[in-house]
Amino acid sequence: MKSHMKKQSFITRITNPKYIMVYATIGIFFVIYGFGAFLYGDKGFTTIRTFVNLFIDNAYFGISAVGMTMVLITGGIDLSVGAVASLTGMFIAYGTSVLNLHPLVCIFAALVMGVGLGLLMGCVIHYLNVPPFITTLTGMFFARGVCSLISRESIDIKHPFIDSLASWKIYLMKYSEGSWVKIKPIAFINFNVILFIIMIIIGTYILQKTRFGRNIYAIGGNEQSASLMGLPVGRTKVLVYGFNGLCSVLAGISYALYVKSGWNLSLQGGELEVITCAVIGGTLLTGGVGYMIGTLFGVLLKSVIPALITFNGNLLSWWGKIATGLLLLLFICIQRFVVTSSSKRK
Amino acid sequence: MAKKNFVLSGLMQSKVTWAVIAELLILMVCFMIRPDFFSISYQPSTGMLYGSLIDIINRSAEITIISMGMTLVIALGGTDLSVGALVAVAGAIALKFLRWDVLTYTTPGDYTVCPYILVLTIPLIVCALMGLFNGFLVAKGGIQPIIATLILMVCGRGVAQILTDGKQFTTGYSPFRIIGQGSFLYLPMPIIITIVVVIAVALFTRKTAFGAFVESVGVNPSASRLSGIKADKIILIVFLITGLLSGIAGLIYSSRIMSNDSNNAGLNFEMDAILAVVIGGTNMSGGKFSLAGTVVGSLIIRTIVTFVYYFGIVAEATMAFKALIIAVVIILQSEPVRKYFAKRSRVREAVLISGGER
Numbered sequence: 001m002k003s004h005m006k007k008q009s010f011i012t013r014i015t016n017p018k019y020i021m022v023y024a025t026i027g028i029f030f031v032i033y034g035f036g037a038f039l040y041g042d043k044g045f046t047t048i049r050t051f052v053n054l055f056i057d058n059a060y061f062g063i064s065a066v067g068m069t070m071v072l073i074t075g076g077i078d079l080s081v082g083a084v085a086s087l088t089g090m091f092i093a094y095g096t097s098v099l100n101l102h103p104l105v106c107i108f109a110a111l112v113m114g115v116g117l118g119l120l121m122g123c124v125i126h127y128l129n130v131p132p133f134i135t136t137l138t139g140m141f142f143a144r145g146v147c148s149l150i151s152r153e154s155i156d157i158k159h160p161f162i163d164s165l166a167s168w169k170i171y172l173m174k175y176s177e178g179s180w181v182k183i184k185p186i187a188f189i190n191f192n193v194i195l196f197i198i199m200i201i202i203g204t205y206i207l208q209k210t211r212f213g214r215n216i217y218a219i220g221g222n223e224q225s226a227s228l229m230g231l232p233v234g235r236t237k238v239l240v241y242g243f244n245g246l247c248s249v250l251a252g253i254s255y256a257l258y259v260k261s262g263w264n265l266s267l268q269g270g271e272l273e274v275i276t277c278a279v280i281g282g283t284l285l286t287g288g289v290g291y292m293i294g295t296l297f298g299v300l301l302k303s304v305i306p307a308l309i310t311f312n313g314n315l316l317s318w319w320g321k322i323a324t325g326l327l328l329l330l331f332i333c334i335q336r337f338v339v340t341s342s343s344k345r346k
Numbered sequence: 347m348a349k350k351n352f353v354l355s356g357l358m359q360s361k362v363t364w365a366v367i368a369e370l371l372i373l374m375v376c377f378m379i380r381p382d383f384f385s386i387s388y389q390p391s392t393g394m395l396y397g398s399l400i401d402i403i404n405r406s407a408e409i410t411i412i413s414m415g416m417t418l419v420i421a422l423g424g425t426d427l428s429v430g431a432l433v434a435v436a437g438a439i440a441l442k443f444l445r446w447d448v449l450t451y452t453t454p455g456d457y458t459v460c461p462y463i464l465v466l467t468i469p470l471i472v473c474a475l476m477g478l479f480n481g482f483l484v485a486k487g488g489i490q491p492i493i494a495t496l497i498l499m500v501c502g503r504g505v506a507q508i509l510t511d512g513k514q515f516t517t518g519y520s521p522f523r524i525i526g527q528g529s530f531l532y533l534p535m536p537i538i539i540t541i542v543v544v545i546a547v548a549l550f551t552r553k554t555a556f557g558a559f560v561e562s563v564g565v566n567p568s569a570s571r572l573s574g575i576k577a578d579k580i581i582l583i584v585f586l587i588t589g590l591l592s593g594i595a596g597l598i599y600s601s602r603i604m605s606n607d608s609n610n611a612g613l614n615f616e617m618d619a620i621l622a623v624v625i626g627g628t629n630m631s632g633g634k635f636s637l638a639g640t641v642v643g644s645l646i647i648r649t650i651v652t653f654v655y656y657f658g659i660v661a662e663a664t665m666a667f668k669a670l671i672i673a674v675v676i677i678l679q680s681e682p683v684r685k686y687f688a689k690r691s692r693v694r695e696a697v698l699i700s701g702g703e704r
Contacts, residue, residue, distance in 0.1 A: 077492075079617075128680040131630040133425065133492075137617055138669045138676065145666020152660055264662060268613075272427075276500060285493050318507040325501025332489055332497070 020338050021282030022294040024331070029301045036304065040311040048172060049187035050307065058303040059192035060085065060255040061270070062296065065277045066203040067247030069295045070240050072278055073207070073220045075287025076125065076132035078241065081248040082270030083143035084114050086263070088252025090147045093155035093262025096162065103161045110249050117143065118245020122238035140271065147264040154263035157256060165191055166257040192254045199250065204292040206243075216240060220287030276324060277302050280331045301327070362627040362639040368675050369646045376653050394529040398652060400537070406648035407536035408433070408595040408612075410641055413619040413626075414547045415477075415588030417640045420623050422564045422584055423632025424484065424491025429592040429619060431502025432476055433612025436469035436596025438506035441515040441606035443468060444522060454516040462521055470593040476502070477589015478582060485581040499616070506608035516605040526601030536598050543591065548637050557635075560584060564632030618647055625675050646675070 037046045044050060055062075064081045071078045088110040095106030117139055124135045169188040173180040207213040215236040218226040227233045256262060275285075281298025283290030305327070306320045376398070377383045386397035412429050419426045445451060446459035458465060476498055483494035528535040551557030562570040563577045571577050592612075599611050624630060625646055626639030650671050654664040677683060 124677070124680075128677060128682055130676055130680050131624075134621070134624050134630065134676060137621065138673050140617075140669075141665040141672070142669035145663050145669055148660060148662030149666055152662055272496065272499065276496070279493065279496070285490055316508060316512050318504040318512060321504030322501040322508070325497045325504065328493075328497050328500060332483075332493055333487070336487060336489060 018289070019291070021289070021331075021335060022291050022297070024334050025281050025294050025297045025301060028327075028330075029297050029304065032301065032304055032308070036308045036311065040308070043311055044185065045307075045311055047185055047187070048183060049185045052172070052187045052189060052193070054300055054303045054307060055193045055196060056190060056258075058299055059196040060251040060258060060267075061274055061277055061302070062196040062299040063192075063199050063254055064247050064251035064270070064274045065281070065295045065299055066199045066292065067244030068274045069203065069278045069281070069283050069290050069292060070207065070216055071132075071244050072275070072283045072285055073216050073287055073290045074237055074240050075220045075223065076237070076241070077136065077275070077285070078118075078121075078139075078244050078248075079133065079136040079271045080117065080121065080139035080143055081244065081251065081274055082267040083140040083147065084117065084245060084248035085252030085255055085270065086265075086267045087143045087147045088114060088249045089256040089259075089262040089266060090150050090155070090264060091262075092162070092253070092256050093157045094150050096157055096159040097155050103159055107249075107253060110252065111246065114245040114249035114252075115242050116245070118248070119238055119242040121245075122241030125241065126234045126237045144264070150264070151262075152264055154261050154266075157260045157262065162257065162260065166260060190257075192257060195250060195254055199247065200292055200296050203295075207292060212236065212239070217288060220289070222288075273302070276328060280327055282331075282335075284335065362636055362642065364675060364678050365625050365627060365639055365642045365646060368625075368671070369642055369649060372646065372649050372653055372671070376649070376656060379656055388532070392529060393532065394534055395532050400534065402645060402648045402652050403537050403540075404534045405651075406644045407540045408599055409615065409618045409622055409647060410540050410644040411543050411591050411595045411598075412588070412615055413622040413640045413644050414543055414637065415584070415591040416616075416619040417623045417626070417628055417635050417637055418547075418551070418560055418584045419491065419588055420620070420628050420630060421560050421632055421635035422491075422581060423630075425616075425620055425630070426477075426480065426495045426585065426588050427492060427616045428476070428480060428495040428498035428502055429588065429595075430612035430615035430617075431499050431506070432473045432589060432592035433596040433599055433615055434503050434506040434606075434608045435476065435509075436473050436593040437600030437606040437611045438509045438608050439469040439472055440465050440522070440597055440600055441517060442509050444517045444519055445515040448513060448515060455518045456520050458517075458519045458522070462519075465522065466597065469597060470590055473593030473596065474586050474590040477585045477587070477592070480589065481582040481585030484585065485578040503608055506606070506611075510606055510608065514605060514607060518604065522601055523604060524601075526598050526603075536602075539594065539598065543594065544637065544641060547587070551637070556580075556583075561634055564635075619644075621672060622647055625672065625679075627679070646671075 039045070064085060068078060068081060088107075091110040091113070092103055092106045095101040095109070096103055121132075121135050121139050124130050125132050169190045171182045172187045172189070174183045205213075207216065215226070215231050215233075218229070218231055219233055219236060223233060252267075255267060259266070277298040278290065278295050279285065279298070280301055281290070281294035281296070283295065283298075302324060305323045306317065309315050309317055309320050309323075373383075380398075383398050386395050386400060388394075389396050412433075416426060416429065443460040443465040444458045445454070451457070451459060480491070480495050480498060483489045483497070484491050487494070525535055525539070530538045551560065559570070559575050559580050562573075562575060563580050567577045592615075595615070596612065600606055622643035623635075623640050624643070626636055626641070626643030628635040628639065647668065650668050651664050654667045659667070
């Protein structure tokens with residue numbers, strides 16, 4: 001395959017029209033960021049700390065969005081992620097506080113639960129032909145219900161292991177006058193941010209460099225053709241939902257570290273926020289199109305709006321929801337435009 | 347004998363049958379746990395009938411009403427995620443008109459600031475327009491319904507909150523109370539409204555060609571366009587109806603609590619409505635739809651909730667049981683399983699027929 005593919009120059013490769021959506025996301029992110037810098041630059045909007053906080057405050061959405069992007073590329077959808085993440089937090093909280101287990105045991109149990117549920121949903125979707133929307137909706141109800149069965153009240157997580165993991169941080173340093181000092185205002189990255197970045201890298205690697213990733217795109221493009229080509233459609237789909245389960249659990253761990261408690265109603269509606277991130281990152285819900293880098297900027301774009309509202313200080317936080325909705329509308333229109341113009345070119 | 351078997355296998359393959367069987371089974375179990383489950387008593391003070399069955403139908407009113415519209419949307423091959431948010435919007439507008447400004451009219455009471463006719467009509471008009479907006483994106487913009495309606499789902503609650511300045515208003519206006527808590531012909535008002543809506547939608551789709559148009563657009567939009575059906579117009583009307591019905595459900599919901607609760611009003615209603623439709627036997631890929639099935643589906647969802655209450659399990663945990671029962675119903679309805687049953691009964695028929703000939 002490689003032998004007869006013309007070696008493309010770097011320039012032609014990055015100007016490929018299939019990346020238009022990703023560029024649109026990145027562009028609009030910088031426009032909004034620039035807008036914030038213009039309005040609130042004097043209040044500290046442009047500091048590294050504000051920028052890093054975008055990652056810290058939204059790492060759990062980002063981690064989940066990695067798996068969601070893959071599911072959406074196969075042409076599916078997973079509504080269970082918020083509930084599974086919430087259940088993970090509940091496992092950790094209940095396990096450490098009530099059952100006196102080590103958090104790692106709880107995390108292991110959560111991983112088994114999350115990945116198992118993901119694989120099971122994948123099997124139901126592929127082998128029983130039940131629409132992904134309905135299957136994962138049932139999964140969401142199940143996870144949310146189990147969460148409430150465990151406890152209806154919020155449980156604080158108090159365990160030295162979790163505390164040390166949550167408070168572990170790397171301060172961003174700069175070199176000045178012969179020694180390394182912390183930058184002012186102090187900015188740091190924590191475990192969640194690193195996990196988020198690692199997951200994005202893993203996701204990019206899987207999608208772009210592995211056979212599994214190519215199968216995902218092929219299935220999203222046209223499932224029938226993919227199966228006629230002899231690609232392992234069933235296995236790929238089941239594994240994608242399993243991987244998404246893994247991402248949901250990791251997102252749940254990250255959220256538990258962020259809020260240090262488990263609550264049965266936490267992250268309600270989180271699944272749609274995650275899907276929104278992926279869609280404004282350029283992933284098509286019809287499948288076949290999507291990039292991890294787009295999702296990364298989709299998460300940043302979605303998180304810069306609440307940051308702007310916080311800096312404004314006078315607006316109700318609900319304007320954030322409306323702004324996100326408008327952003328979604330804008331992106332859908334751009335996508336629509338790109339799709340029609342590219343089909344005309346053909 | 348053989349003919350009887352054909353009818354039976356036809357019934358076994360029909361998804362609605364499974365839904366009815368599931369509902370009856372759940373009701374049976376309820377009856378076994380609580381023998382007084384089916385008893386209905388008359389309360390002279392309120393002029394209403396009381397009983398678990400009445401309660402199930404009463405409480406399922408909002409979902410049944412919304413899922414009437416949802417059935418049509420799903421028959422078109424789409425889904426409407428915005429209905430829950432529209433329920434919140436309708437409640438917020440109604441309460442805004444009833445109270446207008448909590449600073450001028452500080453205590454809730456038996457009054458309305460704006461004319462009552464506006465309280466009832468404006469929420470419905472706004473919700474219908476929002477539905478039309480969804481329909482416009484889908485029909486004219488060619489956007490997938492699930493994304494088109496995601497927009498209003500995301501910002502609908504925001505709109506509802508901003509309309510009421512993020513506050514929760516309460517009211518004591520008695521004509522408004524009638525919608526959710528009043529009674530008519532011994533039945534709670536929501537049941538009456540539901541019956542009217544179901545009959546209206548059924549007449550509109552089955553006594554005119556509209557239902558057939560919806561099904562044909564759902565199966566193949568371009569083929570139906572070629573055969574002279576204005577697919578765009580059908581889509582716009584269907585989303586408009588769904589928006590309007592969400593508005594009605596929103597009025598019932600806010601009248602039950604006599605308040606607007608933009609955070610929780612209609613929460614997960616879109617999910618419940620879609621489930622009701624799917625359990626009722628309408629395929630998510632579009633095409634044939636069954637309004638009767640949807641009503642049964644909506645009743646199943648509410649019966650499960652009641653059923654779980656009887657076991658004394660906490661309210662929030664109902665979701666787990668809902669999930670398990672729905673999983674069973676959906677797996678039984680899934681294509682491979684139904685094919686398996688159909689094959690088995692066909693084999694039996696073949697044996698019977700060949701046996702008869704000999």
